Amino acid sequence: MNDRSGSDEASGSTATRDPTSEPPANEPNPATAESDRTTTGESDRTTTGESEPTTTDDADPETVRRWAILCGLLGVATLLVALATGVQGPIGEAIGAAVLGCAFVGVAVLGPRRAPGALQALANGWAEHRRYTGGAAGLFFLGVAGGLALGATGVNLLQLITEVTGQDPFAGIEESDLTAWWFVQNNTIPFLVSIAGAVSLGLLSAYVIGFNGLLVGNVVWFTGGLVGVDYILVGLLPHGIFELTALFVAAGVGFRIVHRLVARITGRREAFVTRAYLRRTAALVVFAWFLLVLAAFVETYVTSPLLETVFAERLEGLETA
Secondary structure (H helix, E strand, O other): HHHHHHHHHHHHHHHHOOOOOOOOOOOHHHHHHHHHOOOOOOOOOOOOEEEOOOOOOOOHHHHHHHHHHHHHHHHHHHHHHHHHHHHHHOHHHHHHHHHHHHHHHHHHHHHHHHHHHHHHHHHHHHHHHHHHHHHHHHHHHHHHHHHHHHHHHHOOOOHHHHHHHOOOOOOOOOHHHOHHHHHHHHHHHHHHHHHHHHHHHHHHHHHHHHHHHHHHHHHHHHHHHOOOOHHHHHHHHHHHHHHHHHHHHHHHHHHHHHHHHHHOOOOOOOOOHHHHHHHHHHHHHHHHHHHHHHHHHHHHHHHHHHHHHHHHHHHHHHHOO
């Protein structure tokens, strides 16, 4: 009896693990289990422990699927615009719109299987910049309100610009010049300036967005009384959805660069830029510029014909007045 009891005690002592001892190799260590579940991708942390969006090394299938669907919808819309372009415009611009549409569709179809990291980088770029993009949108609509207020007091900004500069901003522009390519060139300038405005600590970015809002609000005030608010909405919404989104993203990128720089200078961030940051920001900028190009085709070959069709009688009345 004594021998069996002693044997049981001995086996019990070997079965009981010292809580301070290391776990066996085949069992996870609770103390490190959480860190084992984190991504092994490139780190982009602040010194306070706040992490940036997941890097492209760890693509989330659901996130990739959502962005693929968005690209697919944009692709279908762009191909329809390409069809409208082929009916009304030069074959070269129709081909350009078709290529853009195929690019969107290609990303939607092949991206989830062949390059999920690219779609994840796009999602991460949006996650990092969406607050700044929202801030840019708020600044724009604040400018719109200011433009409306100036219009209510009788201030016509376009007329004022003409008087100050001695030059009509639209002088020398013929209707035949207003091609999609013209709009792409014209809108790419403020797009790039909004990003590069980071070198002015965001002041130039804020100016571009705010002043554009001011002009839009002022023009809406003076033209709305002539052609009606419904005409203004139809004239702005179809292409404005894409164009304004692209410009807001560009300004948001500029604001985010400034924020990261300030965080690095004040010691709240370990690095100003990282490869992961450059990847996701580049993906977002390219996507936004594609939206800008799409807006140019919509403005030329959808918005203008739509206005002429829906408001034909009203426009005819203005011409005879």
